[in-house]
Amino acid sequence: MIVQCVSEDVAVLREQLCDLWSRKELEELRLRTASGFSRFRSPLAGLLMLLDGCPGVQKSRSTTLGQFLLTEFVRWRRGQARVSVKELKDEEEKRNLQLQALELITASQPGYMDLLLEIYELKNLEKNLLLEHVAFLQNSCCFREAALLGMKLGLQEELDMEQMCVPLILMDKLPLAEAYVQDHADLQERLIRLLDSWCSPDFNLEDVRRQFPSLSLSKHQTDQIQPKLLIRHVFRLMEKFSIDPGLCVNAVYKRKLDSLRFLMYKRFGEKNMTEENWRDHVQVTVEGSVDLQVVLVELLVKHSGLKAAAQWAKHYSVPRDRLPIGVWDTMETLSSSQLEINEVCSPLDLWVTPPSHQLQFYQLPLDQQRVHTVENSEQLQLCRDSVLQAGRVVGVDMEWRAGFGTVSTQRISLIQLAVKERVFLLDLCAPGLSHHSLTVNFIRALLTDTSVLKLGYGMSGDLRSLVATWPELKEEPLEFKGVLDLLHVHQQLQRCWRGRTGPRPVEVNEGPAEKGLSLLVQQVLGKPLDKTEQLSNWERRPLRTGQVRYAAIDAYCLVDVYLTLSADPKAFGLPDDLLSIKPSPSTKSDSDKKAKEKRKQTGRRGRQSGIGRTGDxxxxxxxxxxxxxxxxxxxxxxxxxxxxxxxxxxxxxxxxxxxxxxxxxxxxxxxxxxxxxxxxxxxxxxxxxxxxxxxxxxxxxxxxxxxxxxxxxxxxxxxxxxxxxTPSDIFSRCQACNNDEYLKLPREDMTQMMNKRGLIQDTVHKQDDWEAQCDAQVDCNRSRAPGGPAFTPHCRWAPRSALDAHSFRFSGGAEVQLETVPPGLLPRIPEYFICTRCGKVFWEGSHFDRALAQFQDVLNISDDDTTARKH
Ligand SMILES: [Zn+2]
The missing domain is CATH 3.40.50 (Rossmann fold)
Known part of the structure; x- marks a missing residue:
């Protein structure tokens, strides 16, 4: 029996399918669909006719009958060799079908797009026709759909990137714009330059908006278009697409300006950066930019005085007409030697530090001759022979230049390896070493050799920087073996340390409390580390003596701490086998590690954190x-x-x-x-x-x-x-407006209100609510016993009279946001909470469980912390 493709028959079939869909009889629906397809003389035409009249084509996230039919069609077609556009003999019929399918794409939701493209082989249509359809979507303000279609048809090169991406960015859909330019290097560059141009001081959002008059933007969306966020995107994309920073002048200038201000603040505000370090960083920051040099001179006038300003103005030969008032005159009155920026020689730049320093800080118990710089492969071989011996204990540390936010992943400048009697400094800025396969192989061998014990402190950040330095490590991932992270030992030690004086009393120094590795060194060896060089420019060559000493100590102290702890672990409340200590749960999370790494990059060393009295x-x-x-x-x-x-x-x-x-x-x-x-x-x-x-x-x-x-x-x-x-704090306050007063309403009242507003139509709550209902059922099964909510947040409760029975408004004017409640929830959620300030409706269910899950570890951590403090 062959049924003609007559619209009435299709209409009948469609109605049957709709009915099955709404009754969720999926098995029957599947059978009926397949037999329907088989009965069509032209299944490809029939499918389009079915889809054309399918309800639920409005944009919605849940699956619709249309999508279901498309998926079923693909499944059914697998057994039918001849059902494909290619097999169609009649060229005109083929083209008509393709045009119809294309129309359907532009008229319907994105959910159809992939399958229609595939089934009707739309990529083979002539380009002009396809471009026309993308343009149609753009003109109809369907920018997202236009971008998706352009992308899926691979038309990016033919389309105007700005016309496509600007509305997406304005609509806070940058990720889609990024996906759109993926695999098109020239477009990636243009996208970044576009974003960079928006970072310019001359940029005016209104000018851009005027080009897209029909685009209406929310406040949230326009708020996203602000320099700080844009700059962050520019830098992220520069890295993602490997774009030369030279192309992003505005963003780079702004970042450098921020760095300069930060350096001024460190040096003259907090006063905790040495002159040498400050100078190193300032030079790197303002190099090659007269504008930044002018800003430097201006800032110096303000923070340091005319003399310093005059010295730097002279140093960079800043044009006279750009100098702040007074600087030129000062330059005139000073002699040329007074205008020189002299090399500072601080007492800390000698190997042997002054007695006061020795009293206050941990010192390297080795001569300068025991610290070896490794710059070439011969020296590397000596280092390798000394370090890679079974039973060795090796302290491992790495340094990189604080980027002050200019780049997000820093390359390592120096790797320090300390053994009991010497320290090796692997100079990764040395051309003979940096990218030599011998170096990479050695580090890989070292970090995976189980017979050599490696010591570190907060090593996950180091691992990331290693990968940033040597991308080949990504291809064959590095697995740390035989590694002891003293951070975990320190956490264990801290737990016993709380509230006890212990056999080794801690000397309490003046000034800020020690943290991180410095605290560990103080607790175990008696004195903290001197962190003066922490923020120094590790790309500077030659390194200053103070930097060499700092670098050597940072790795050596790990060995010293380990040997002291393992000589008498009980004295520190530790188990005999230090290697058995597992990381504490609070530092396990990946985001923690990321955060730590980030901090090191911005100049605040990661190892300084992760340890402390309040847990972190x-x-x-x-x-x-x-x-x-x-x-x-x-x-x-x-x-x-x-x-x-x-x-x-x-x-x-x-x-x-x-x-x-x-x-x-x-x-x-x-x-x-x-x-x-x-x-x-x-x-x-x-x-x-x-x-x-x-x-x-x-x-x-x-x-x-x-x-x-x-x-x-x-x-x-x-x-x-x-x-x-506690769990009852979750949702005790409205996320939207900060109010902590709710009105509790039973389902009956809610149903009545929604009915009055016409939000419940018995016939319609089928397809789109179906998923919500399935979800709801899962929620129910998973978390709560039937019979009423267990949710009693710590909040205030409004009386029923607070809500006007006719207008559904609270006295403050807010109307209950009834339209946000899916009617499908009503049968299973007996109680609703309504914010009396903004009208938002909450209910116990997936919201609540998600929030609970998100804060699960905090709930645990705070419990943990409270018990720990009671000891
Ligand atoms: Zn609210």
Missing amino acids: QDECVRGNGERHGASITPQELRVVCDNMLQGLGRYLRCVGVDVLMLENTDDHKVAAQIARNEGRIILTSGQPFQTLRSQVAEGRCLTLDCSEKARDQAVRVLKHFNVHL
Whole structure:
């Protein structure tokens, strides 16, 4: 029996299929679909007719009947050799089908796209026709669909990149733009240059928006177009696409300007950077840019005085007309020798340091002759022979130049290997060593040799930098074997250390508390490390004596600490076998490691963190590192967040912290004012911290690494303030508006309200809700016993009378956001929570479980911390 492709028959079949779909009778639907296809004289035409009238073509994330039919068609076709566009004899019929399919793509949802492209072999249509369709989508403001179609048809070279990508970027869909230019080197370069041009001071967003008048953008979307975020994207993409930084003048200039300001702050504000280090970094930063040299002179006038400004102006021959007032006159009055920037010779640049230094800091117990620089393959061989011996204990450390945010992954400049009687410094800036296969092989052999014990402190960051330095390590991944990370030993030691004086009393120094490796060295060997050279320019050659000494000590102290600990582990509360110590759960997470690495790159050494009294003495969370005493509840923590940290703000609200979010990044004065008036703590990131910290009391301003994920930032804040979380804190505050008052409504009321608003139509809640319902069922099975919610957040409850029975509004004016509640939820969720300030509706279910899962480890960590403190 052969059924003609007559529209009535198709309509009947479609109706049957729709009915089965809505009743979720998938097996029957599958059989009926396949038999339907078989009965069509032309299945390819029949499929299009079926799809054409399929309901549910609105853009939606859930699977629709149409997609189901397409998938089934592909499955069915596998057994039918002759059902393909290629097999069609009639050219006109073939072309008509293809055109129809193309129409359907432009008229329907992206979910159809892949399968239609495949089934109807649309790539073979003539290019002009395809381009026309992409243009049609663009003109209809379907920019996302246009980009997807252009991309899937491989038309990127033919299409205008700017016309395609600008709207995507404006719509906060940069990842799609990135995917669009993938595999097209020239387009990648143009995309980055486009973003870079938006970082220029002359850039005006309105000019760009005017080119796309029909594009309506939300505030969130336009907020994304701001220099800080754009610069970050430019740098990320430069690395991803291996683009020459020389092409991104605006972003590079801004980053360097930030670095320069940061250096000025370190040197003249915090005063914790030596003249030598400061000078090394400043020179690298302003090199080759007259504009930056002018800024340097201006900043010097402000922070240091006219003499220093005149010296640097002379050094760079800054044109007279660009000098700030007074600098030229100062240059005139000084003699040429007074204008010289003299080499500074600090007492610390001698091998033997002054007695005061020796009293205060751990010293290298080796002569200068025992520290060997390795610059060529002969020296490398000697090093290899000495280090690669069974039973050796080797301290491993690496140095790279602090990038101050200019590049995200730094290449290693120096690898230090220490054994009991000597230290080797592998100079990776030496041309004979840096990319020599012997060097890579040696490091691989060393790090995987089980007979040699390698010691490090927070080694995961080092591993990442190794991979950045030698990409070949990515192809054949490096597996650390025979490695002991003293960070884990230190964590174990800290647990016993709390609250006891121990056999080796700790000398308490003046000044900031020691952290990280320095703290370990102090606890085990009596004195901390001198960290003066921590931020130095490790790409400088020759290295200064102070740098060589610092580098050697950093690796040697690991050996010294290990030998002391293993001689008497019990004295330190450690097990006999130090190698049996496992990492503590809080430092296991990958994001932690990433964060640590990031910090090292920005000049704050990773090894300094990860250890401390509150679990994580974090340098990025600065301001007030020490927190003792009882924990606080999330409700007691009140903060104001800058708008770079919106994600963090939402996370904190989600667990009940009182969070005020700033609208505008630039107005830091407002943050300080709010903080003072309302007794809030400021959470900020990057540059503003320096300004803000001075405006509020000590410890009232924290800076966070904004390269970290919001969740990880939230964990840091919670740990820093010793916030004790319980599951009932989850959702105790509205994430959208910070309100902590809800109205609790039973299902019956909710159903009634939705009915009144026409949001429940018995016939329609089928396809799109189906998935939600399946999800809901899974949720139910997984987490809660039937019979009512277990969710009782710590919050205030509004009386029923707070909601107007007719307008569904609260007294503040907010209307219940009924349209956000999928009708399919009603049968299984008995209770709803409505924010009385913004009208957002919450319910126990996947939301809640997801949030609970996300903060699972914090819930554990804070419990852990509380018990640890009780000892
Ligand atoms: Zn709200």
